[in-house]
Amino acid sequence: MYCNACGKAIVDDGRFCSYCGNVVGNPPIAKKLIRSRVDRKIAGVCSGLAHYLDLDVSLVRILWFFITFISGVLPGIVAYLLGWIIIPEEPELKPVVSAHQPITT
Numbered sequence: 001m002y003c004n005a006c007g008k009a010i011v012d013d014g015r016f017c018s019y020c021g022n023v024v025g026n027p028p029i030a031k032k033l034i035r036s037r038v039d040r041k042i043a044g045v046c047s048g049l050a051h052y053l054d055l056d057v058s059l060v061r062i063l064w065f066f067i068t069f070i071s072g073v074l075p076g077i078v079a080y081l082l083g084w085i086i087i088p089e090e091p092e093l094k095p096v097v098s099a100h101q102p103i104t105t
């Protein structure tokens, strides 16, 4: 990878150029805990959590079921309902055409 500002070779996963301090690559996107619209079984709470925590959705669901049952079912259901109420739903996806797609080859 090369710095956009000074053109020097820099490490591929670097966020800043070590020569000029220019921000390179894709800026880290602030993660938001949202409920997924597309990947959901009930209300998207588990998949929202999975995306937020960078975990597999199935793993989060299995964990949720496991924790729910060892905690006497009700706490898990209450937690899920709270997540459903508190966690905002992912905004509806609209096709976005960007003229500034980063070139990733």
Ligand SMILES: [Zn+2]
Pocket (backbone or CB within 6 Å): 003, 004, 005, 006, 007, 008, 017, 018, 019, 020, 021, 022
């Ligand atoms: Zn640079």
